[in-house]
Amino acid sequence: MNRSHTNEDLEKAVSAIREGGLSIRKSERTYQIPFNTIRRRVNGSVDMHCKRPRPQSLLGAECEKDIYEAVVQLQKMGHGLTTKEVLKLAGDIDAKREIKVFKNEWPSKRWYKSFMMRHNLTLRQPENLSAARNGKD
Secondary structure, three states, X not given: OOOOOOHHHHHHHHHHXXXXXXXXXXXXXXXXXXXXXXXXXXXXXXXXXXXXXXXXXXXXXXXXXXXXXXXXXXXXXXOOOOHHHHHHHHHHHHHHOOOOOOHHHOOXXXXXXXXXXXXXXXXXXXXXXXXXXXXXX
């Protein structure tokens, strides 16, 4: 379902519920916003300005930023990582932490998919580059 409401409409709907005593159902009909969208904002389970609720990172933003930067840097050098290599990199970072979040120091495929989605990365098949294309002489 495509989003057809604005942030202003959503804010008005939530404030009408909190301050004016309007029900969520009535707010849904008045502002043409899905019931669950309003309910999650009213209950506080989703941030008011969140565009699309997504799974939060187990590792934390700082660790994920390190993994993301490593992946991007390796891609710039012409070495695209495989799924296993990204999982191993995340597992190695987790192993160095005091509090472990992955079972057996190995993240799941679900974590991998969420990580790739959060950082807008795609897996590309590595291919050999000629010296001219690679920028090396």
